[in-house]
Amino acid sequence: MHINEILFWFLTALALFSAMMVVFSKNPVHSVLWLIMVFMAITGHYIIMNAQFLAIVNMIVYAGAIMVLFLFVIMFMNLNAESEPQKSKWMKFAAVLSGGSLMLILIAALKDNDGFISSMRGEGSIGLIKNLGKVLFTDYVVPFEISSILFLSAMVGAVVLGKKESSTIVS
Amino acid sequence: MITMDLLAIDLAYGLEKLLLIGGIITVSLIVAMYTTYAERKVAAWMQDRRGPNRAGPFGLLQPVADGLKLFFKEEIIPLTSNKTLFVLGPALAMVTAMLTSAVIPWGSSIHIFGRDVSLQIADVNIGILYVFGVVSMGVYGIMIGGWSSNNKFSLIAAVRGASQIISYELAMGLSLIALLMMTGSLSLKTIVQQQMEGGWNIIYQPLGFLIFLICVFAECNRTPFDLPEAENELNFGYHQEYSSMKLGLYLFSEYVNMFISSAVVSTLFFGGYDIPFVDEAALSLSLGANTVALLGFGALFTKILFFLFLFIWVRWTIPRFRYDQLMDLGWKKLIPLALANMLITALVILWLNK
Structure with a gap:
């Protein structure tokens, strides 16, 4: 197995596990911290795709700045498992349905896309800062x-x- | 056979990097250790006292004694704290403090055992942005530690620290954009090489340097911006509930941060491992490349020591800001100044290129 492949599967497992933990952990602060782990794993994916600029911006903006603000609010609200309001059954059902259909659409869109696969092999160079800057400021x-x-x-x-x-x- | 060769090269390469990482971590820890000593000696000198002078000659063993004391103290984890996060906090603070050292060029390359060994762990083409990424991760060490202690003072201090770091990160980034427009590269090694040929960046970017330096002080939580640990308002700040080496890691990470950010400032604005007024290429013909590389490392180290002294000097000279003054300075003064600096630099570059 190529080193990129090993890293890809490791990061994917990490991202999926952390994403599950975001949903399943009782403590909202833990959820936010797991969400940061998800962003870190995705940053790793960007690096594998040779998109270093996107990787680091993902880390600075999402994992660094936005999640800090989330933490701010949650730490001050003093939320805990007991005070969490119970949502109605219909609400939960609707959430599962809409989330599931989004996943279906994403899988359908990405399944036959060749560009996606080649970028996963680290062959693309659009994510490098020079190329990205040129595209952003011309096209x-x-x-x-x-x-x-x-x-x-x-x-x-x-x-x-x-x-x-x-x-x-x-x- | 080819795969075997590849593996051998990879192994040597890995070993070389591992040794380099170990060396840099050791050096940063030792420097951080002796910065605590220097801080107390310089403070004593400024206040007309003697400072630590009992352990060893001139009190040189004082940091070792301090470290031993911290290690042997009782480890207390508060009953109502969040235990995992309580331990994670100081670890994260220390790790993020060390991570930045990966992209700093500590010298040019050394020729040893038939291999060219670059004195930089990773020459990535987004070096500066990597530094910013790690700095923005540094907030979590403080926030997690402060929140998981389950203490109001710790929480307030943690939130103060985090908002201070986020606010000053903006001005820091803006002041660097002007520099990056001049260099046209984000790689720290390229920036140093350009300074070797065209003079140090401090000559072209004095205002940018000043803004960057102020922001570095704020990012390191040093006086006059040490509000997260303002004793008279918040008891002891975000590490109030910590004891033993966990407290030690928090205090120590501040000194490691100082060391690494001194290195970043020297690299960006003061030529990095460039020896002033000396043509390195000519010197390496007469002295050999290895000697010049070591001399370059010495030059970088001298610059770092100067900035460490500056950190200590400012701490014992300038009193602490009030919190609203701190935010005022960051958002209403430094950011507009940095923006003006950026615009002027852009205009000058356009005008010169015409």
Whole structure:
């Protein structure tokens, strides 16, 4: 077995196991920590696919920044297994159904895709920072800038919401 | 036969890297150990005291004594704490402190036993981003430790530490973008080689360096930004419930962080293993490449020691910030400054290329 293959199966097992643990652990803080493990495993997958830039950005943004904010909120809410509200049966049924159909669509889409397999062998080079930068700033420059405006508006929205709250408290 | 040869080469390569990793970890631990000693001696010198002088000549064995004391203390895990995470916290803090050393070029290559051994564990083409990735992981050591102690002071300190590190990471990244626009490469080795030919980056990026240095202080939780362990507000900070070597690991990881970030600053802005005012290529003809590589390592080490001294100097000179002042400085002053620096650098680069 090639070293890439061994790593791929190891990381896949790790990602799947951690993802299961996210769902099954009773403590929400443990769930978040397992979710970080999932992101780390996916970072490893990106490195196998020779997409180092995506790998490290995945680590900085998702595992580093976003999960820290999740942890922040959960640590302060002091959630524990006893205080967790029980969802209704229909809700659970609907969740399983929608999750299952998403999985079906993903499998169907990826099953016959050759590009996916070749990128798994570490042959692609689109994820390297030079190639990705060129593509982002030439072919996809308009969507790229529009998405950055989206981020900006989200940020401004958050600030506006935060400000309103404090001014009503003062008045 | 070919596979055998390949295996042999791989084994030698692996052994070489393993030795290098072991060497670098040992050096960082010893330097961290003696930084604690230096901190106390420099503090004493600044406050007109003698400092530690009982254990060994000039108190040189003091760090060893401190370490032994920490190892032999009773290990207490609070009853209401989350035990797995309580142990995971300090381990994570130490591991993330050490991980950054993988991409720092500690010197050029040494020729030994017919092999060229590069004094860098991994020359990845995203070196700088790797450093940022590891730094953003460093938050978890503090947060997990603080939360799992099940103590309000620890939790508040942990959240303070995490928000401080996240806030200053932004300004840090922005200040580096200006540098990266000049170098055009994310590999630390390439950045050092460019500085060997074209002069140190501090000449072209003084403002970027200043912002980066301030952010490094904040990332290491050093005074004037040591709010996560502000004694008078939070008792002892996020490691309040820790005892014995687990506390030792937290305290020690701060010094390892200082050492590694001094190395990063020297590499990025002060030429790394470049010996100032000396043409390395000409020198290696007369002295041999190995001697020059060792001299280069010595040069890098001198720069690192200077920055370690700076860390200690600032700690005993500047008082602590208040928390709102800290956030104000990070978000309202450093980030706009870094953005302006980035824009000016971009304009100058465009103007020069025309």
